[in-house]
Amino acid sequence: MAKVKMRLRTIVNNRKSIILDYSPSLKNPSTGKLHRFETLKLFIYDSPVDQWERQHNKETMVLARSICAQRQLDIQNRRFGFISDARKDGSFIDFFKIEARKKQHSVSDSWGMSLRYFCAFAGHDLKFPELNDYLCEDYKNYLLSGPGISRTERPISKNTAVSYYAKLRHILRIAYKKGLIPQDLHAIVKPITPKETHRERLSLEEFQHLADTPADSDLMKMASLFSGLTGLRFSDVATLKWSELRGTPGKYELQFSQEKTDAAEVMPISDQAVSMMGIQNTENIFVFQGLRYSRMKTFFKHWLTKAGIRKNITFHSFRHTFATLQLELGTDIYTVSKMLGHKAFKNTEIYAKIVDKTKRNAADKVMLNIPEETVEVEKDEVLAPKSFKFIVHRNE
Numbered sequence: 418m419a420k421v422k423m424r425l426r427t428i429v430n431n432r433k434s435i436i437l438d439y440s441p442s443l444k445n446p447s448t449g450k451l452h453r454f455e456t457l458k459l460f461i462y463d464s465p466v467d468q469w470e471r472q473h474n475k476e477t478m479v480l481a482r483s484i485c486a487q488r489q490l491d492i493q494n495r496r497f498g499f500i501s502d503a504r505k506d507g508s509f510i511d512f513f514k515i516e517a518r519k520k521q522h523s524v525s526d527s528w529g530m531s532l533r534y535f536c537a538f539a540g541h542d543l544k545f546p547e548l549n550d551y552l553c554e555d556y557k558n559y560l561l562s563g564p565g566i567s568r569t570e571r572p573i574s575k576n577t578a579v580s581y582y583a584k585l586r587h588i589l590r591i592a593y594k595k596g597l598i599p600q601d602l603h604a605i606v607k608p609i610t611p612k613e614t615h616r617e618r619l620s621l622e623e624f625q626h627l628a629d630t631p632a633d634s635d636l637m638k639m640a641s642l643f644s645g646l647t648g649l650r651f652s653d654v655a656t657l658k659w660s661e662l663r664g665t666p667g668k669y670e671l672q673f674s675q676e677k678t679d680a681a682e683v684m685p686i687s688d689q690a691v692s693m694m695g696i697q698n699t700e701n702i703f704v705f706q707g708l709r710y711s712r713m714k715t716f717f718k719h720w721l722t723k724a725g726i727r728k729n730i731t732f733h734s735f736r737h738t739f740a741t742l743q744l745e746l747g748t749d750i751y752t753v754s755k756m757l758g759h760k761a762f763k764n765t766e767i768y769a770k771i772v773d774k775t776k777r778n779a780a781d782k783v784m785l786n787i788p789e790e791t792v793e794v795e796k797d798e799v800l801a802p803k804s805f806k807f808i809v810h811r812n813e
Contacts, residue, residue, distance in 0.1 A: 428460065435461065459477050462474055553586075557582055619735075643694065653673065743756070
C-alpha cells in the first residue's frame with residue numbers, strides 16, 4: 418500500500434510550496450496514468466518575519482496535515498470501493514473528455530461535437546458537485562433552441578439535439594456508476610423525443626440497377642453492396658477482418674464485435690455477400706482495406722448520377738435497404754432485429770413503418786364485391802417483370 422508524505426519545495430518570494438509524495442506511485446483511476454506528486458496549492462513562508470506570517474504558517478500546516486491524512490485514508494478505503502473526495506470534487510468536463518475519447522471512432526466526430534456543445538453551454542470548469550437535474554433540463558432547452566457553434570454556424574436539427582443530449586446522459590450514467598455523483602441523473606432527466614424522419618433506402622429494382630452500374634471505386638462499391646446484403650454499419654464493414662469469416666459455401670457466417678454496441682455477434686451471410694468481399698491476399702488483414710468514410714460523399718454522388726437514381730443515398734442507406742427489403746420479402750421483424758444487432762426491439766419497429774409493399778398488400782386485402790359491368794377498366798399493356806440477379810427466398 419502506498420504511503421503519503423508531506424514535502425516542501427522552495428518557490429519564489431521566500432516561500433515554500435507544499436506537495437504530497439506518494440510512494441510507490443499511484444495510478445489515476447480516470448486517466449490510467451501513474452503520478453508520484455500532488456501539489457496542494459498551499460504555501461508557507463520560509464522565514465516568517467512577523468506574527469501574521471507565523472500564524473499563516475501554523476494554520477496552513479494544520480490544513481496540509483489534515484489533507485495528507487485524508488489522502489492516506491482514501492488509499493486505504495479504495496480497497497473497499499470508496500471514492501476519494503478529491504475525485505468527487507473533480508472536473509466533470511475532464512471526465513466527459515476521457516469517456517468521449519473512449520467512444521470516439523474515425524467515422525464521425527459526433528462525440529467531440531457533443532462535448533463542444535456542452536462546454537459552450539456549461540463552460541470548461543464545471544465540477545461534479547455542480548451537476549443537477551435543473552442544469553440538465555436547461556441544457557436540453559439550449560439544444561432544442563438549435564444553436565450553431567460549428568464552423569458553418571448552421572443551427573443543429575432536433576435529431577442532432579437528440580444525439581448530443583443522449584451522449585450527455587450516457588456520461589452521467591457512467592459517472593453515477595463510478596460513484597462520482599450522488600444521484601442517477603441519467604434516470605431522472607428524460608431524453609429528447611426524436612423527430613420521425615424519412616429513412617432513404619433503395620427498392621429491390623434500384624438496388625439491382627446500382628449493382629449493374631459501373632463505379633469509380635470497386636472498393637467502395639463492393640463495400641456498399643456488402644452492407645446492403647448484410648445490414649452491417651459502416652464502422653463494422655470498415656473494421657471487418659478476414660479472420661472473422663467462418664464456414665463453407667451455403668453456411669458462411671461472420672463472428673465479430675459490433676463497433677457501436679461492443680456486442681459479440683454471429684451473423685449468417687449469403688454466398689453472394691461473401692463474393693463481395695473479394696479475394697484475400699497475404700497482406701490483407703481487413704476485408705475492405707483502405708475504406709474511408711470521408712470519400713463516400715463524392716463517390717455516391719457520381720455513382721448515383723450514373724445510375725439515374727435521384728435519392729439522397731448514403732452508406733447507412735444500404736443498412737436501411739437491407740432491413741426494409743427483408744420485411745417486404747416476408748422475414749419476420751424479430752429475425753430482422755437480430756440480424757441488425759438491435760438491442761432494443763423498438764429500433765427495428767421503425768422500419769416496419771416504411772415498408773410500402775407490405776402496406777400495399779394489406780390495402781388490397783379489403784375488397785368489395787362490385788359487379789364488373791359497373792367498373793370501367795382501361796386495358797393497358799402488361800409489362801413482364803424483370804429478372805434479377807439477387808435471388809430472394811420469400812418466407813411462406
